Amino acid sequence: MNLQQQLRRGWLTLLKHTLNPLTRRLARSSIGPFSLIRHVGRRSGKLYETPIIVSPVADGFVIELTYGPDVDWYKNVLAAGGCTLVWQGRPYVIKQIETVDTETGLAAFPRSQRFVLRLLRRQHFEKMKLQE
Numbered sequence: 340m341n342l343q344q345q346l347r348r349g350w351l352t353l354l355k356h357t358l359n360p361l362t363r364r365l366a367r368s369s370i371g372p373f374s375l376i377r378h379v380g381r382r383s384g385k386l387y388e389t390p391i392i393v394s395p396v397a398d399g400f401v402i403e404l405t406y407g408p409d410v411d412w413y414k415n416v417l418a419a420g421g422c423t424l425v426w427q428g429r430p431y432v433i434k435q436i437e438t439v440d441t442e443t444g445l446a447a448f449p450r451s452q453r454f455v456l457r458l459l460r461r462q463h464f465e466k467m468k469l470q471e
Contacts, residue, residue: 362390366425372452374400375425380411381418393426394447396466400424400431401439401447403456404463424467435468 340348366373376389389412393400404413416422421434444464445453 366390367428374427376412376416377423377425377430378412378415379419381415387412387415388425392452393424393467394449394452395426396447399433399466399468400426401444402465402467403444403448403461404465405461407463421470422467432470433467434470437466437468439464439466 362373366375372392373390374393376391378387378389379385380387391402391405393402404410416433416436421432421436424431424433439447441462441464445456445461447464448456
């Protein structure tokens, strides 16, 4: 593992133990823009809750992968073929995930969030489709 990968892993671990507990609490209270992804660890079998920001669309939700696609929660969801998304206190079963291009992903978010996402040069968007 090179230095850049070690720094990234360290940064993600720091956020996991500091920022994530706060945003999980906010997501459970339905305050703010946070939602929870409930997923099962692909190696541990343990249930996890990861806070994310989503935007609802006609047949599901669009998410922005803030730290890219190389994060454990995302790999767990792909390996399991789905997850549960808790948005505004209500659970939604997600059965399909597909990558969407940057412009489509950005367009799903409100103007204020889109501005910030553009400013931060975010480009990894996924559409989470609801179970039919």
